[in-house]
Amino acid sequence: MATRKTAAKSNVSTDELLSYYRDMLLIRRFEEKAGQLYGMGLIGGFCHLYIGQEAVVVGLEAAAEEGDKRITSYRDHGHMLACGMDPNGVMAELTGREGGYSKGKGGSMHMFSKEKHFYGGHGIVGAQVPLGAGLAFADKYKENGRVTFTYFGDGAANQGQVYEAFNMAALWKLPVIFVIENNQYAMGTAQKRSTSTEEIHKRGEPFGIPGELVDGMNVLAVKDAGDKAVAHCREGKGPYILEIKTYRYRGHSMSDPAKYRTREEVQKMREERDPIEQVRGMLLKAEVGEDKLKEIDKEIKEIVNASADFSKESPEPALEELWTDIYADEIPQEVN
Amino acid sequence: MATEILMPALSPTMEEGTLAKWLVKEGDTVSSGDILAEIETDKATMEFEAVDEGTVGKILVAEGTEAVKVNTPIAVLLDEGESADDIETSSGGDATKSEQAPEPDKPAAQQPQAAPEIKAADTSPDWPEGTAMKQQTVREALRDAMAEEMRRDGDVYLMGEEVAEYQGAYKISQGLLDEFGPKRVIDTPITEHGFTGIAVGAAFGGLKPIVEFMTFNFAMQAIDQIINSAAKTLYMSGGQMGAPMVFRGANGAAARVGAQHSQDYAAWYMQIPGLKVAMPYSASDAKGLLKSAIRDPNPVVFLENEILYGQSFDVPDLDDYTVPFGKARIWREGTDVTIVSFGIGMRYALEAADKLADDGIDAEVIDLRTLRPMDTASILQSVKKTNRCVTVEEGWPQPSVGSYISSVIMQEAFDYLDAPVINCTGKDVPMPYAANLEKHALVTTEEVIEAVKKVTYK
Structure with missing residues (x-):
């Protein structure tokens, strides 16, 4: 893929690299496990895996500060793990159990954490874009200096409400980063078959929103771009667009026949561009021993296995839960 | 420990499928993400990937086998240092019980219902007596x-x-x-x-x-x-x-x-x-x-x-005047018929009630004020007194707010009814522009009067 790389700073510390490695590996292993549980019938309905795209959320979370918000679409497991939500609670929501983030009532596409400022998990393509601008609207209203990361895909980038949100976000200088996770396929439709222009990051230009293209397989490039976008928003200059070119190794959802791209294309990306392997290479070069990496692999495997166990052991929600949380009695308190 | 590879569910509705083709053979080393097999579901042929790494110890279901149930072991993966001899053949048909998705435990009919329990109507006044x-x-x-x-x-x-x-x-x-x-x-x-x-x-x-x-x-x-x-x-x-x-x-x-x-x-x-x-x-x-x-x-x-x-x-004229949701207002008390409406429908309802009074028909007129929650208690209480009901709204008939009210009355006060409930609604047409047609497209006071006369057999 022809990607202009955003130059990555070279002064990244080994500790930072280790933390990116760990966070990306957690998402990868978690998603593999979710795929497995889906195959066993423990997870139902739709399940959209994030495998291949890990560097996007891990790089941007590294640019975020406490209190910043994030909102995304239905391919949301990676975002939740990256912002520090508990893998047990996420996996138990996937299996529809009481211990899940939404008590089993939301499922894969609808999870939230007020504590971690994660505002979903939305199942309607593009709907989260004005919602994200609205979160930023609330922050600007409260003058709290926070920034909202609003994630959507190359497919959603063709939705009309995205441009309505661009217009108002620019008009009102909202502190929102529009993150276009361009994995190059809108479900099974390649970008060139669905999108009139190749450079989606330039679609903010008519609204006066700066945008840039970022190599989404390189976590350091994503982090640098994130830093720049965050600074722009915090300075009160309004929204920023990051088109992060990435790749989804798995199907759109679990029931994807994969007829729209070749196995070779996927294999080539995995072998040559894998975000985790890239960091692994850097760590080995920095003389972090294989042992250290194996230790991390083992630790991650344990976390993921524990989440799978929890998600099987947690009971199904009580039938009374059918009738709760339809109306609130009082406004839930803000967590700051 | 050897890991059983189970027949996967590859769509929300898949219960069984065809193991179309193995892409690995016994003795092959695989790692996470490698394609193991092609599986045919009712929708498509899909590739099935490995999650764990290891060596394919034994293939349990041959390619070409049809109707393989989800969760049936189809192969065994060996860890480092294990050999095919270590494989304990499990049940072969069913997967381990604890690994399966739970069965829905109760039929829907037994589920607890937060069914709208019919409360007594709240008839307290909206403001204290003597308020300016x-x-x-x-x-x-x-x-x-x-x-x-x-x-x-x-x-x-x-x-x-x-x-x-x-x-x-x-x-x-x-x-x-x-x-x-x-x-x-x-x-x-x-x-x-x-x-x-x-x-x-x-x-x-x-x-x-x-x-x-x-x-x-x-x-x-x-x-x-x-x-x-x-x-x-x-x-x-x-x-x-x-x-x-x-x-x-x-x-x-x-x-x-x-x-x-x-x-x-x-x-x-x-x-x-x-x-x-x-x-x-x-x-x-x-x-x-x-x-x-x-x-x-x-x-x-x-x-x-x-x-x-x-x-x-x-x-x-109060500093802080609020009206609660879910509490209807009785605009006019009466004994012969209950007219239920809301919003601008109240205009027709009240006008009709005035004219009906001239004909000796004493209508009770209820303004719902909120539709969700809806004060069905006040409607039922009134219908139990008047035994007749007419609903009035400008919206379309299929389905209307009135059709919901009718069903509540039928289910909760059927024995009290002396006539079928009539829903006066706007006509089932897009709104026309011409003045005469528009007037006719909306509900009219005459139609409400006519409906009341019908239910009161006058």
């Missing part, structure tokens, strides 16, 4: 309600088309920009879908937005955000967050504006769990209900009517 009253239009009452709540709570703000500098397309927000400034009274571009989404997001973020739709006809552009984002999030988040906000504006027919600007959405929004719906008739209810709506922690759809904006009513 003042004459106000619905327009002024709505403005006062917003102004009072904006003074009370800094997180309440108003956004919509022409709400600020223009002072409101229907002058409902007159003076608010002057008092509260452009931060809290915000003109939006004409992009309902986008600004509604922004308002819902702002509500998630801790504000209490009031969204004005110039008319509810334009809210159809934004209905996904109202229903999918605002109404459902509290449930989908297990109670963690919701959208405390108000969607308000003119609803229903105005005069001579044609089919696209004349729809009554009462029955649409009334159907949605998670939304509350108010449709006031009088100025005092407009004021009291809007104040309650702004304070409510849930999303409220507040349906106003352009024709009523200029009508004056008595409004209690």
Whole structure:
């Protein structure tokens, strides 16, 4: 893929690299496990895996500060793990159990954490874009200096409400980063078959929103771009667009026949561009021993296995839960 | 320990499939992500990938086998240092019980119902006896309600088309920009879908937005955000967050504006769990209900009517007058028939009741005020007294608010009915422009009178 790389700073510390490695590996292993549980019938309905795209959320979370918000679409497991939500609670929501983030009532596409400022998990393509601008609207209203990361895909980038949100976000200088996770396929439709222009990051230009293209397989490039976008928003200059070119190794959802791209294309990306392997290479070069990496692999495997166990052991929600949380009695308190 | 590879479910509905082709053979080393086999479901042929790494120790189901049940072991993967001899053949057919998805444990009929239990009707007065009253239009009452709540709570703000500098397309927000400034009274571009989404997001973020739709006809552009984002999030988040906000504006027919600007959405929004719906008739209810709506922690759809904006009513002269949701108002007590209505439908209902009185028919007239929650207790209590009911609304008949009321009465008070309930509704046609046709397309007072005479066999 022809990607202009955003130059990555070279002064990244080994500790930072280790933390990116760990966070990306957690998402990868978690998603593999979710795929497995889906195959066993423990997870139902739709399940959209994030495998291949890990560097996007891990790089941007590294640019975020406490209190910043994030909102995304239905391919949301990676975002939740990256912002520090508990893998047990996420996996138990996937299996529809009481211990899940939404008590089993939301499922894969609808999870939230007020504590971690994660505002979903939305199942309607593009709907989260004005919602994200609205979160930023609330922050600007409260003058709290926070920034909202609003994630959507190359497919959603063709939705009309995205441009309505661009217009108002620019008009009102909202502190929102529009993150276009361009994995190059809108479900099974390649970008060139669905999108009139190749450079989606330039679609903010008519609204006066700066945008840039970022190599989404390189976590350091994503982090640098994130830093720049965050600074722009915090300075009160309004929204920023990051088109992060990435790749989804798995199907759109679990029931994807994969007829729209070749196995070779996927294999080539995995072998040559894998975000985790890239960091692994850097760590080995920095003389972090294989042992250290194996230790991390083992630790991650344990976390993921524990989440799978929890998600099987947690009971199904009580039938009374059918009738709760339809109306609130009082406004839930803000967590700051 | 050897790991069994199970026949996967590859779609939400798959129960069995064909193991079309093995892409590995016994003795092959595989790692996570390698394609093991091709599996044919009812929808497509799909590749099945390895999750764990190891050596393929044994293939248990040969390629070409059809109707392989989900969760059947199809192969065994060996860890480092294990050999095929270590394999303990498991049951072969069923997967281990504990690994399976739980069965739904009870049939639906046994599920607990938060069924609307029929409470006694609340007939307490809306204001204390002796309260001073003042004459106000619905327009002024709505403005006062917003102004009072904006003074009370800094997180309440108003956004919509022409709400600020223009002072409101229907002058409902007159003076608010002057008092509260452009931060809290915000003109939006004409992009309902986008600004509604922004308002819902702002509500998630801790504000209490009031969204004005110039008319509810334009809210159809934004209905996904109202229903999918605002109404459902509290449930989908297990109670963690919701959208405390108000969607308000003119609803229903105005005069001579044609089919696209004349729809009554009462029955649409009334159907949605998670939304509350108010449709006031009088100025005092407009004021009291809007104040309650702004304070409510849930999303409220507040349906106003352009024709009523200029009508004056008595409004209690109190510092903080609110009306609770789910409490109907009995405008006129009577013994012969119950007329149930709401919003502008009340005009026809009250006019008909006056004329019927001249004919010696004593009608009780109930204004529902809110449609969700709906005060069915007051309706039932009245019907048990009068044994007859007519509903009145401007919206379409299939289905109408009245058809829901009819079903409640049939289920809860069937034995009390002396005649079938009649629903007086707007005609089942898009709104015509011509003055004579438009008048006929709406419900008319004569039709209400006729319906009452029919149910009272007069």
